[in-house]
Structure formats: structure tokens, C-alpha cells
Amino acid sequence: MAYTPELRELIKKVEATRPARLERARRGENYPALTMDEREEVLSKFHPDYQKDAKRIVRVGPNKGDSLQDQVVGLLESKSIIRPDKVNLNTINHETDVLVIGGGGAGTSAALMAEAAGCKVIIANKLRHGDSNTIMAEGGIQGATQEGDSPYYHYLDTIGGGHFTNQPDLVAALAKDAPLSIAWLESLGMMFLKQDDGRAVTRHFGGSSRKRMHSAGDMTGAEIMRVVRDEVRNRGNNITVLEFSPAVELLLDEDGKCAGAILFNMETREYSIVKAKAVVISTGGFGRLHIKGFATTNHYGATMDGVVMAYRAGVANKLLASTQYHPTGVAYPEQNVGLLITEKVRGLGAHVLNIKGEQFCFPLEPRDVESAELIQEAMAKGLGIITPTGRVGLWLDSPMIEELHGPGSVRKELPAKFIQFERHGIDISKDPMLVYPTLHYQNGGICVNGNSETILPGLYAAGEAIGGVHGENRLMGNSLQDIITFGRRAGKNAAAYIKGGVELKKLTLDHVVKFEKELAEAGIENPQIAPILLPDYSTDEVAANRWPEAVTEKV
Amino acid sequence: MCEITKQPEIKVATGDRAILPEGAKTIPIFVMGKKYDVPETLTIMKAMEFAGFKFLRGAGCRGGICGACPTVFRMAGDYKLHFGLACQTVVEANMYLAQIPFFPANRASYNIEEMSAAADAIHALYPEIFRCVACNLCTKACPMEVKVMDYIAALKQGQIDKAARISFDCIQCGLCASRCMGEIPQYHVAQLARRIFGKFIQPRFEHLVSRVKEIESGKYDQMLDELTKMDHETLKKKYVEREREPDLSSLGAWKPKETQYL
Ligand SMILES: Cc1cc2nc3c(=O)[nH]c(=O)nc-3n(C[C@H](O)[C@H](O)[C@H](O)COP(=O)(O)OP(=O)(O)OC[C@H]3O[C@@H](n4cnc5c(N)ncnc54)[C@H](O)[C@@H]3O)c2cc1C
Ligand code: SF4
Ligand code: SF4
Ligand code: FES
Numbered sequence: 112m113a114y115t116p117e118l119r120e121l122i123k124k125v126e127a128t129r130p131a132r133l134e135r136a137r138r139g140e141n142y143p144a145l146t147m148d149e150r151e152e153v154l155s156k157f158h159p160d161y162q163k164d165a166k167r168i169v170r171v172g173p174n175k176g177d178s179l180q181d182q183v184v185g186l187l188e189s190k191s192i193i194r195p196d197k198v199n200l201n202t203i204n205h206e207t208d209v210l211v212i213g214g215g216g217a218g219t220s221a222a223l224m225a226e227a228a229g230c231k232v233i234i235a236n237k238l239r240h241g242d243s244n245t246i247m248a249e250g251g252i253q254g255a256t257q258e259g260d261s262p263y264y265h266y267l268d269t270i271g272g273g274h275f276t277n278q279p280d281l282v283a284a285l286a287k288d289a290p291l292s293i294a295w296l297e298s299l300g301m302m303f304l305k306q307d308d309g310r311a312v313t314r315h316f317g318g319s320s321r322k323r324m325h326s327a328g329d330m331t332g333a334e335i336m337r338v339v340r341d342e343v344r345n346r347g348n349n350i351t352v353l354e355f356s357p358a359v360e361l362l363l364d365e366d367g368k369c370a371g372a373i374l375f376n377m378e379t380r381e382y383s384i385v386k387a388k389a390v391v392i393s394t395g396g397f398g399r400l401h402i403k404g405f406a407t408t409n410h411y412g413a414t415m416d417g418v419v420m421a422y423r424a425g426v427a428n429k430l431l432a433s434t435q436y437h438p439t440g441v442a443y444p445e446q447n448v449g450l451l452i453t454e455k456v457r458g459l460g461a462h463v464l465n466i467k468g469e470q471f472c473f474p475l476e477p478r479d480v481e482s483a484e485l486i487q488e489a490m491a492k493g494l495g496i497i498t499p500t501g502r503v504g505l506w507l508d509s510p511m512i513e514e515l516h517g518p519g520s521v522r523k524e525l526p527a528k529f530i531q532f533e534r535h536g537i538d539i540s541k542d543p544m545l546v547y548p549t550l551h552y553q554n555g556g557i558c559v560n561g562n563s564e565t566i567l568p569g570l571y572a573a574g575e576a577i578g579g580v581h582g583e584n585r586l587m588g589n590s591l592q593d594i595i596t597f598g599r600r601a602g603k604n605a606a607a608y609i610k611g612g613v614e615l616k617k618l619t620l621d622h623v624v625k626f627e628k629e630l631a632e633a634g635i636e637n638p639q640i641a642p643i644l645l646p647d648y649s650t651d652e653v654a655a656n657r658w659p660e661a662v663t664e665k666v
Numbered sequence: 667m668c669e670i671t672k673q674p675e676i677k678v679a680t681g682d683r684a685i686l687p688e689g690a691k692t693i694p695i696f697v698m699g700k701k702y703d704v705p706e707t708l709t710i711m712k713a714m715e716f717a718g719f720k721f722l723r724g725a726g727c728r729g730g731i732c733g734a735c736p737t738v739f740r741m742a743g744d745y746k747l748h749f750g751l752a753c754q755t756v757v758e759a760n761m762y763l764a765q766i767p768f769f770p771a772n773r774a775s776y777n778i779e780e781m782s783a784a785a786d787a788i789h790a791l792y793p794e795i796f797r798c799v800a801c802n803l804c805t806k807a808c809p810m811e812v813k814v815m816d817y818i819a820a821l822k823q824g825q826i827d828k829a830a831r832i833s834f835d836c837i838q839c840g841l842c843a844s845r846c847m848g849e850i851p852q853y854h855v856a857q858l859a860r861r862i863f864g865k866f867i868q869p870r871f872e873h874l875v876s877r878v879k880e881i882e883s884g885k886y887d888q889m890l891d892e893l894t895k896m897d898h899e900t901l902k903k904k905y906v907e908r909e910r911e912p913d914l915s916s917l918g919a920w921k922p923k924e925t926q927y928l
Contacts, residue, residue, distance in 0.1 A: 115707070238725075238726050238734065239726060239732075239734060241726075241732065242726030242727060242732045242734055243726075243727075243732075246726075246727055246731055246732050247727050247729050247731055247732075255877070256871065256873060256874045256877055257873060257917065257918050258873060258918055258921075258928065259911060259915075259918070259920045259921055259922055259928070260911075260928075261886065261889075261927055261928045262881070262886045262889070262890060263886065263889050263890065263893065263927035263928075264908060264927070266890060266893050267893070267901075267904060267905050267908055268905075268908075270893075270901065270905070271902075271905035271906075275898060275901065275902065279893070279894035279895075280894055282893075282894070283890040283891070283893065283894050286886075286890060287881060287886055287887075287890055288881075290874060290877045290878060290881060291878060291881060291882075293871070293874065294871070294874050294875075294878050297864070297865075297870065297871055297874070298865065299778065299861070299864075299865070300778060300860070300861030300862065300863070300864035300865035300866075301861075301864050302830065302834065302860055302863060302864040302868065303864070303868075303871070305868060305869060305871070306917065307869070308869060308872070309868075309869030309870050309871055309872050310871070310872065310873060310917055310918055311871055311873070311874070311917070312917065313917060315911070315913060319910075320908045320909065320910050320911065321910075321911045322911055322915075322917065328834055328835075330731065330834075330835070333731050333837070337838065337857060337860075338861060338864075341857050341858075341861065342778070344773060344775065345775050345776060345777065345778065347775065355722065355723070377722055378722065399681075401681030401682070404681055405681070406681060406682065407681070407682075408729070410726060410727045410728065410729070410732070411721070411725050411726055411727070411728050412726075444707065444756070445684070445707050445708050445709055445712060445756070446709045446730075446753065446754050446755070446756060448682070449682070449729075450729060498707075499690050499705065499706065499707045500684045500685070500690075500705055500707055500708055500712075501684060501685035501686065501690075501705075535756070645720070645721075645722070646681065646682070647720070648681070648682055648683045648712075648715040648720070649683075649715070649718055649720065650683060650684070650685060650716060650718075653716075653717075653718040656718075
């Protein structure tokens with residue numbers, strides 16, 4: 112959607128200030144960067160992760176005492192969809208060796224490895240198989256495959272990038288398995304970008320010491336997902352895929368082993384019981400919680416379900432307070448909202464501006480600081496631009512790049528972005544873009560060890576749902592690697608665990624009963640019901656027209 | 667969840683929920699024939715949500731890459747049929763639309779290890795590709811601008827590499843198959859072609875073969891073990907002092923000074 116006349120009017124203000132700003136830029140002057148103290152202040156006041164008022168203390172469960180985002184705590188302190196004492200656990204609807212909850216890249220890899228080791232597998236999916244964050248990843252996947260690189264340096268880059276807050280055994284597993292994962296994907300027929308002689312085309316990325324980023328066009332995640340999903344379809348004799356059937360609660364046996372899950376068929380609204388000797392949680396991230404109202408890059412089903420279910424079964428999580436926001440997500444046009452605009456745009460000299468066309472920040476502050484400054488300008492100072500769909504944004508003055516680096520440089524340096532906007536009638540070499548911070552990645556998650564095992568026997572977890580691999584800051588390309596490394600490990604180790612002989616006793620939901628008792632004892636009234644499965648986007652008007660008070664019962 | 671942000675003076679849309687700001691226009695659209703007034707500039711997906719629909723099917727990534735939301739539409743008074751992704755297509759006044767979240771298409775099962783660079787296997791698994799009548803309806807329907815007819819034609823001629831490249835942007839939405847005169851499941855055939863290309867036609871990663879052997883022989887186990895036990899200061903020092911491969915080095919050619927950890 113091209114800019115509306117109202118927005119065009121506002122662009123004139125940007126154009127009016129541009130010559131003077133360019134003049135300063137050519138002289139090498141820039142808007143002053145913040146001092147460390149000022150950074151601290153803007154972060155604490157406006158960054159969603161730092162804002163104390165946005166956080167509260169968890170009152171129950173294994174993470175009791177931790178301070179986490181309001182929405183996350185709400186989900187950890189939630190009550191089950193089902194009434195545990197009323198469920199008949201004697202009627203088993205499906206029996207299998209391994210139940211994989213969530214068929215993104217991590218879950219699908221786990222399923223393939225477990226099957227290869229002789230297991231029967233069920234993959235339970237909330238949406239279709241593959242509707243996931245994995246399919247959305249564009250950039251690439253890391254792995255030390257070149258001779259001048261090794262797992263040793265992959266380890267160093269990863270733990271340094273994570274400010275040394277990563278869990279060491281997980282980083283070691285990632286660095287060691289990365290080349291194996293890439294070889295595995297290649298053997299399945301993934302179309303990696305290669306030179307004619309078969310050498311991988313690898314690139315640098317923020318925080319890398321070696322060129323380690325492998326890719327497949329600009330849709331690396333989609334290519335991974337297509338290939339592993341296709342392979343699952345070839346193994347239909349042993350792998351059953353259930354779609355629109357999310358897990359809503361884990362089942363344990365009387366010995367306390369994980370023993371399956373309750374699935375919910377969202378189309379028929381029927382529940383079913385899956386008894387499984389081992390369970391893998393691979394439900395991905397939490398972008399769709401829209402923490403503090405932020406738009407997100409994530410897929411529709413990213414609602415933290417796995418962390419919630421594991422929590423009730425006594426499995427803790429770590430680093431969940433750390434979220435990756437990207438300062439410049441698209442705020443207009445609507446079809447691109449939330450999608451990323453690379454840092455490169457600011458790197459090439461584009462200014463960030465308010466509604467008056469004025470600069471208010473140094474454009475290349477660290478990501479978290481930059482995000483906080485944009486939020487402050489738009490929300491606290493009210494100097495954002497309101498779009499026709501009621502979003503708020505700030506200008507990113509991309510036409511400056513043409514002036515600074517010569518005509519045609521926007522197209523040359525940012526081909527994908529150029530086309531993405533051009534498709535909607537916006538020429539970003541002539542007009543600025545509207546941007547706002549967007550919620551990108553769940554850094555934390557379920558606690559596991561290097562074998563993808565949780566503390567609960569028979570329960571494994573992998574992918575964005577786990578915490579510790581990346582510490583507080585994830586390097587690009589490490590999460591696509593994380594899902595293959597730990598997905599494969601989860602599948603392999605679940606199979607080995609089953610081979611070792613697993614005798615399931617009577618199924619129980621006592622952990623849920625116990626957890627809800629804890630909620631009551633902690634005085635938590637009207638807890639939310641979770642997992643929430645899908646976000647609710649109905650407007651206030653629609654919600655009101657549904658007559659929440661005036662209808663007799665749910666129809 | 668996704669509540670309006672705290673500062674009450676500015677009411678803005680949050681998350682993916684649209685609002686109708688003061689003075690903004692609405693336009694009529696017809697969802698499966700029924701009229702709804704929605705704000706202009708929204709995507710079909712968000713316009714339907716604005717109208718009160720909640721997606722179960724027909725929405726996945728919401729970013730144009732998963733293929734869950736194929737949609738067909740016509741403009742009132744125009745015979746022409748249009749195709750698009752609900753998450754990527756902006757509503758227009760008097761648009762009559764319906765989603766096709768699923769369209770049946772046969773997929774042939776195969777063992778990738780038994781395939782080869784020859785096209786015979788593809789022809790045997792999908793003999794229906796020879797039913798193509800070159801009507802080009804598939805290409806016209808494709809929301810990713812993939813030249814569908816061309817990749818089917820390439821496969822008929824046994825050109826797997828060409829088909830793999832042409833079809834690379836396919837998001838498996840199924841719109842081509844829904845239009846096909848020859849009843850061909852184009853995107854399944856293309857998936858097979860790409861995997862055969864990736865496994866049997868593209869040259870293999872030579873350098874990776876030895877790296878895999880090294881890893882499997884345990885070459886890095888002790889190094890990594892030391893790193894996991896290393897005290898913070900030493901680790902930090904190593905991190906800060908690590909060499910950076912020059913941007914312009916040619917791939918595989920550069921050798922760092924420190925070689926004991928390679
Ligand atoms: C736009 C974007 C770009 C990215 N780019 C890159 C990149 O270039 N490089 C990189 O390394 N990483 C990138 N990432 C991050 C990376 O893609 C993800 O972190 C990773 O793919 C997550 O994989 P996963 O298998 O853990 O989760 P997902 O792929 O999200 O899969 C989880 C699946 O579980 C399903 N599910 C959820 N709850 C339930 C339930 N209760 N029951 C059943 N199923 C459930 C979900 O619907 C989904 O299908 C990007 C992410 C996004 C969003
Ligand atoms: S080739 Fe077919 S399935 Fe693939 S994107 Fe185009 S229309 Fe959809
Ligand atoms: S729609 Fe079917 S018959 Fe027509 S050109 Fe495409 S593949 Fe051939
Ligand atoms: S929802 Fe994935 S392509 Fe539209």
C-alpha cells in the first residue's frame with residue numbers, strides 16, 4: 112500500500128530537514144551517542160526487558176522468586192485447560208514410542224532421528240506441520256565446516272556473543288554437532304549455496320570470527336523445513352503427523368516419568384490421550400505473546416506452550432527474562448508489519464526521525480538501547496507517526512543512502528528490502544520507511560543438559576523452547592543450528608532411553624492437581640488458563656459485541 | 667495479552683491487532699459473499715480479524731512464506747479471477763474473496779537413497795506430469811511468481827537442475843494444483859526434484875567430509891571440554907584475542923596464525 116496523502120504530507124517534513132542533516136553527515140557529524148549513564152536510564156525507563164513495572168516475581172513452581180515479564184509470569188502461574196480430576200486416563204487413544212510436541216525444525220529433526228533408531232513416532236502440531244518460526248528464517252545457519260574454522264572458534268564466538276551467560280555444555284554440543292547437522296541436511300537433499308566445486312559459500316555475521324554462515328537463497332529456514340518435512344512424509348509408516356492437534360498438558364506415570372500428553376483437536380474440540388514412552392517438547396518461542404504490545408516477527412502459534420506444560424510438571428526454565436527485540440521492524444505497510452529491516456540501513460547512514468523530521472538518537476546504538484529510544488520518542492514524547500491502521504512508527508530516512516553513496520545504492524545494497532517495499536508501491540530510495548521495534552526471539556526457555564534431557568525422566572526438549580544455548584544474546588544463524596543439533600540429540604537420546612527398557616505405570620495428572628493447589632495456596636486468584644494456543648486479535652468493539660456479560664452460555 | 671500500551675493518551679494498534687484510528691476510512695469487502703466494512707490498507711488476513719474472524723486454518727507464518735493462506739478473489743463487476751496470500755494481499759473495496767487453506771494433491775512416497783540424477787524415477791512416481799496441456803493457469807495462480815509450467819516442462823524433459831532452480835521459491839501453497847487442467851500436484855513433484863538436485867546433482871561439500879570424520883573421531887572433544895571448564899577471565903581473554911578471518915579472503919584459503927585448535 113503506497114503512502115496515503117496524510118503520510119505524504121508528513122514526509123515533506125522529513126524532506127525539509129534532509130539537506131541540513133546530509134550536510135552534517137558529510138562532515139562526519141552525527142547525533143551524539145548516549146553516555147553509559149544515559150543508556151542505563153533510557154533502558155530502565157523504556158526497554159521492555161528492563162522496565163521494572165513490566166516485570167513481576169513468579170510466586171509458584173520451580174522458578175519461584177524469579178523476576179520475569181508480566182505476560183510470561185501470567186502463563187507460568189496459569190491453570191490447566193482441563194480439570195485433572197475429571198479426566199479418564201484409562202482410555203488411551205494413541206500409543207507410541209516417542210511423542211514430539213511441535214513440528215518445526217527441532218521437532219521434525221527429533222522425529223526423524225527417533226524413527227531412524229527404530230521408534231514409532233507421533234508428531235502433534237498446533238497448526239499444519241511446518242507452520243513455524245523455522246520456515247520464516249531467512250539469513251542462514253552456522254557451522255564450522257571450513258578448514259580455517261573449527262568447533263573451538265564456534266564455541267568462543269557463541270559464548271562471547273552471549274556475554275558469557277550461556278550454559279557451557281549446550282554451547283559445546285552446538286559447536287561440535289554443527290558440521291554434522293549440515294552434513295545431515297545435505298544428505299537429505301537440501302539445496303545449500305555452494306561454489307561450483309562444492310565448497311560451501313559461507314559469510315561473516317555480527318560477532319563471528321570466521322565465515323561460518325551457510326545459506327540457501329534468502330530462505331534458509333524454509334528450505335530446511337521443506338526438506339525435513341518431506342522426509343517425514345516418506346516415513347509415514349512409522350511417523351504419524353497430527354495437525355491442528357496441540358498438546359495442552361503432559362502426562363506422567365505413577366513413578367514420575369513423562370508418559371505422554373493430552374492433545375486437543377482444535378477443529379472438533381475433542382481431547383485425546385497419547386501414551387508415549389518418551390516425549391520431546393519442541394514448541395518454539397513466544398513472539399505471539401506480544402510482550403508489552405510489541406509486533407513480532409514470529410509465526411501465529413508462537414505462544415510458549417511447551418514452557419508452560421513443562422513448568423507444571425516441575426521442569427524449570429532459565430533466562431526467560433531475556434528477549435530479543437529488533438529496533439527496526441516495519442510499521443507500514445500493514446502486510447510487512449513486524450518484519451525486520453536490517454541494521455545495515457542505519458549502517459549506511461540513514462537517520463531515524465520523529466514526526467517533525469528531527470533526529471532524536473544516534474542511529475547505531477546497541478540494539479536494546481536503540482529500541483528503548485524509539486519507544487521513548489513515540490510513546491512518552493508522543494512524537495511518533497500514526498499510520499492508517501493505527502500503528503505508531505518513526506521514520507527511517509533511507510533516501511539519505513542515495514545521497515551519501517550515490518544513486519542506485521539503495522537498490523544495490525538492499526535488494527530484498529527494496530523489492531519488498533516496491534511491491535507495495537513504496538520506493539525506499541525516494542521515500543523513508545516507517546519503523547518500530549519488533550519482538551524477535553525468546554532467548555530463554557526450558558532447562559536441559561547437553562543431551563537435550565530435562566530433569567524429568569522421559570522428557571526431552573529442543574529448539575527455541577529451551578534456554579541456555581545462546582545466553583542473553585543470540586548470534587544470527589545459531590538458532591537454526593540449535594534446532595537441528597538439539598532436535599537430533601533429543602530424538603536420538605529418546606530412542607536410546609526407550610531401548611534401555613521403559614515400563615510405563617498408570618498414567619496420572621497429579622502434577623497438575625498439585626500445581627493448582629500451589630496456585631491456590633499462593634493466593635493467586637483467577638489464574639489465566641493456558642497454554643493459550645493462539646493469540647486473540649479481536650478488536651475491543653468485536654469483543655464487546657460478543658456480549659461477554661449478556662449471553663447465557665457459550666454458544 | 668496484547669493490551670493497549672500503558673500511556674493512555676496515545677491509542678495505538680499493538681501486536682497484530684488493527685484499530686480504526688479517528689477519521690480513517692473503511693471499505694466494504696465480501697468474505698465468502700458476506701459484507702464487512704474494514705479499514706483500508708489492511709491485509710486480507712488482518713481485515714478478516716478486524717471483522718471478528720479468528721483463524722484456525724488459513725494462517726501460519728503471517729509473513730508470506732508458509733503457504734497456509736492462499737486466497738482467491740474477484741472484484742465486483744470484473745470477470746477476472748485473482749490469487750494471492752491473505753497475509754500479503756491488501757484489501758480493496760468490493761473484493762469478493764474465499765480462502766483455500768487446503769487443496770487435495772497426491773504425493774508419491776519414495777526412498778531418497780534409491781533415487782539418482784536420472785529423471786526416470788520422477789517420471790515413474792509422477793506419470794501425470796505428461797498430462798500437462800501447457801495452459802499456464804498454474805503460473806498465473808502462483809503467488810510467488812514461480813514459473814510453474816516451466817518447471818513441469820523442464821521435468822518432462824528430464825532437466826532436474828533447471829526445475830530445481832525455477833521452483834526454489836515455491837511455498838507449497840497448492841494454488842497451482844487447484845487450477846491444473848492436467849490434475850498434477852506440481853509442488854510435490856518440484857520438492858522431489860529439488861531434493862534429488864541437492865543430493866545427487868549439486869557437488870557435495872568436500873571439505874565437510876573430513877570435518878565430520880574429525881568430529882566423529884573425537885578430535886575436538888577435549889578442546890571443547892577445556893572450554894566448558896575454563897574460568898571466566900581466561901575465556902574472555904581468548905574471546906577478545908581471537909583472530910578474525912578477513913572479509914575478502916577467498917573461501918577455504920585463509921589460515922589463521924593459531925592452528926592448534928583447527
Ligand atoms: C522472521 C524470522 C527470521 C529468523 N531468521 C533466522 C536466521 O536467519 N538464522 C537463525 O539461525 N535463526 C533465525 N530465526 C530464529 C529461528 O528461525 C527459530 O528460532 C527456530 O527456527 C525455532 O525452531 P523450533 O523448531 O524450535 O520452533 P518452531 O520452528 O517455531 O516450531 C515450533 C512448532 O511447534 C508448534 N507448537 C507450538 N505450540 C504447540 C503445542 N502446544 N502443541 C503442538 N505444537 C505446538 C508451533 O506451531 C510450531 O509449528 C528467525 C526467526 C524468525 C521468526
Ligand atoms: S508453485 Fe504452486 S504451490 Fe508453489 S508457491 Fe506457486 S502456486 Fe503455490
Ligand atoms: S496448470 Fe497444469 S496443465 Fe496447465 S500448464 Fe500448469 S501444469 Fe500444465
Ligand atoms: S500465513 Fe504463511 S504465507 Fe500467509
